[in-house]
Ligand code: FES
């Protein structure tokens with residue numbers, strides 16, 4: 037049954053947004069259907085695939101496991117907001133260079149997870165990277181080039197400045 | 211053609227949008243006034259529908275319409291199969307879009323709801339009451355053909371959908387053979403699981419009567435063709451669009467009831483309708499793959515010469531015949547069970563069987579992985595039987611370089627190859643001798659590693675249309691291309707293939723860039739829209755580059771030929787005396803004067819001074835029909851460790867040597883091989899669909915169905931040899947499926963090799979720890995390696 041709507045406000049990709057949502061609405065669908073941010077994909081209904089991963093207050097989370105109302109007062113970064121000042125984030129550049137995507141469906145989630153990993157664990161070795169990718173299912177790449185892309189992004193990140201997660205902090209309080 | 215673009219690791223053009231979240235997948239489409247569809251699915255494997263009460267659902271706020279099978283009977287045609295293998299006595303049973311009388315598998319559709327909001331779909335479905343009379347069901351194909359088994363379709367006695375035989379007379383060879391090896395292999399049912407679930411958005415224009423259907427399909431033109439008939443919509447009023455498609459692996463070839471239903475509703479209601487399957491629904495209703503029981507016999511000599519192979523296959527086709535379902539276990543399997551070996555006598559006999567399960571259709575490799583698995587496994591069994599190294603047996607039987615073109619016992623002509631070279635390269639790369647020594651040393655310490663080979667060949671690049679007709683495929687398999695050079699020299703390419711992750715927006719641009727001397731950035735490749743591309747057959751069977759690329763090369767050549775006539779006129783030399791290089795036309799042997807393609811193009815459009823008989827404009831199309839399939843081949847080597855105490859298998863190393871002819875973009879080819887290997891490893895070690903006794907799919911989510919994850923896999927090492935195909939303009943062979951085809955037997959052979967000290971000669975896939983542990987445990991009980 038349709039439920040009463042709840043007012044929420046949050047910052048999505050640096051922009052303040054307000055909305056009225058059903059309490060049962062998932063963040064993933066709020067982003068896709070209400071905000072038109074269709075870069076965030078839904079690949080499953082058991083929180084296994086990671087295609088829906090976004091940064092919520094700087095942490096990589098599966099937006100299909102978060103209710104839109106739970107994101108009230110939070111900072112959300114989706115793949116559309118991953119580029120920094122029009123410059124691709126190192127993971128975006130690296131996924132292109134290393135062919136870390138094929139059909140592109142898992143890619144938004146893969147990028148957000150990788151961005152978090154590269155920014156928080158810049159030294160992660162291959163085993164740690166593979167371990168961290170456990171929350172992602174990619175059917176196309178065999179993960180080989182995703183791993184290479186993350187390693188490449190680590191190198192790129194070292195050459196560049198401020199981590200993305202730093203940017204996403206602050207703003208609206210919970 | 212001097213520009214080194216062919217063969218370069220050009221970054222993918224499609225990635226520019228995809229890494230920014232700007233892809234356009236079907237579920238991304240939002241239209242004003244759009245409604246949402248949901249399909250109520252049978253919870254029973256087999257039941258009669260006694261009554262459906264939709265009244266409560268119909269009265270809910272936001273519910274626009276509810277349809278049942280009875281409402282639609284006679285309004286929507288039966289969902290057809292498009293592959294009718296000759297001499298197979300195929301039983302083309304009815305497949306209603308919504309069941310109106312009997313449901314035949316868990317997931318069979320019984321009602322369609324149309325609502326105003328996505329979230330209301332579940333509410334509306336829950337409000338429908340269906341009274342079923344459960345019937346006995348059967349999910350296993352061997353059980354389904356037993357006397358007294360529940361019958362799915364009246365028209366198919368013993369549940370046999372087809373029976374097909376092909377090959378030579380093997381009897382004499384088996385009679386006199388010094389060695390006969392027999393083994394039954396079960397190739398378990400798999401769930402393709404592309405990461406994008408299927409979806410459809412349909413919009414009907416009440417003024418023009420045109421229906422536009424955005425769908426997750428690998429072949430929009432085939433969809434249009436089939437749906438025009440099923441729905442009774444004139445083909446020119448039906449537009450099917452596949453924008454970005456999130457993987458298919460064969461599961462998005464079929465024309466499903468779902469997209470037909472959504473299209474029907476959009477037309478009926480005059481409003482756009484969207485349907486997106488959930489992953490749970492995907493597990494239940496999107497076609498599955500494999501599911502064979504194969505009885506295999508091999509006859510050979512003591513010194514390693516294979517004399518004959520004989521296969522009897524029982525293929526589970528599910529509850530209905532899917533679009534390509536009947537062709538997969540017959541044509542795509544039975545004709546190549548001799549693999550890469552020169553075996554004088556060979557025969558295949560196939561039973562296609564109806565069961566109360568999800569329909570089975572193509573899954574990456576489609577038939578060829580099944581054929582490769584059984585030949586690669588039985589060759590290893592044979593090697594074991596005669597006490598010969600599996601490498602040596604392969605060496606003695608692989609088709610030799612000088613035998614090409616090689617005709618196999620089923621009449622296929624393998625185009626070109628150098629199988630021994632690929633084998634040698636793979637062995638050298640892994641250092642086979644050293645590995646064997648290491649294996650021996652580890653065994654002394656009670657540790658078990660195994661080395662497994664797969665020396666495969668694949669038939670792909672489907673295919674000559676004449677052959678398509680001869681093997682009962684209800685379509686042509688040529689491909690089309692249109693190359694349009696715009697007045698400013700920019701280029702648009704239209705292809706009838708429909709890539710969905712394989713990267714042809716880039717590789718096709720590379721082909722054109724190389725031939726025209728135009729930069730890759732200035733070339734756009736358009737695909738997946740029946741309004742923009744006149745006709746084409748789509749992307750599957752590793753055909754896109756071999757066939758679609760062939761069409762493209764021909765179209766480009768035609769454009770260049772026309773441009774040359776205009777250039778000759780501009781340069782005031784005879785046409786034969788014009789040379790074209792890197793985008794410029796020169797008088798023969800004279801590099802001082804020239805005109806650029808861009809200048810020629812502009813003149814072609816201005817048409818102020820064209821040579822006599824030359825029409826304005828600069829574009830050309832080609833419909834290319836190949837003369838043969840292509841036959842990529844190679845050797846894959848897997849190295850595994852088996853923990854004898856836990857049964858856990860670890861993949862330690864994986865080396866793939868593939869030969870797909872000249873490589874257009876090595877980065878993309880490697881990616882195709884990586885992904886294929888992961889899927890093949892998935893079958894060997896992790897994946898397997900299971901039904902319980904009541905026909906419930908017990909592996910219906912990613913929690914129960916083990917998809918390969920990053921930490922399960924080692925680095926994948928890929929190498930190439932290059933043997934061009936003589937049968938297409940580019941010499942290329944398909945590479946989309948080789949990884950899947952080769953890797954499953956390589957990994958299983960490695961595990962069985964590791965278990966040799968235990969006397970274990972075969973295990974059913976997937977080789978999970980319980981399976982492996984139980985076998986080791988049983989062997990130890992009876993005194994195997996301790
Ligand atoms: S959609 Fe969120 S994990 Fe699959």
Ligand code: FES
Nearest residue numbers: 138142174175176
């Ligand atoms: S790129 Fe297709 S699922 Fe990852």
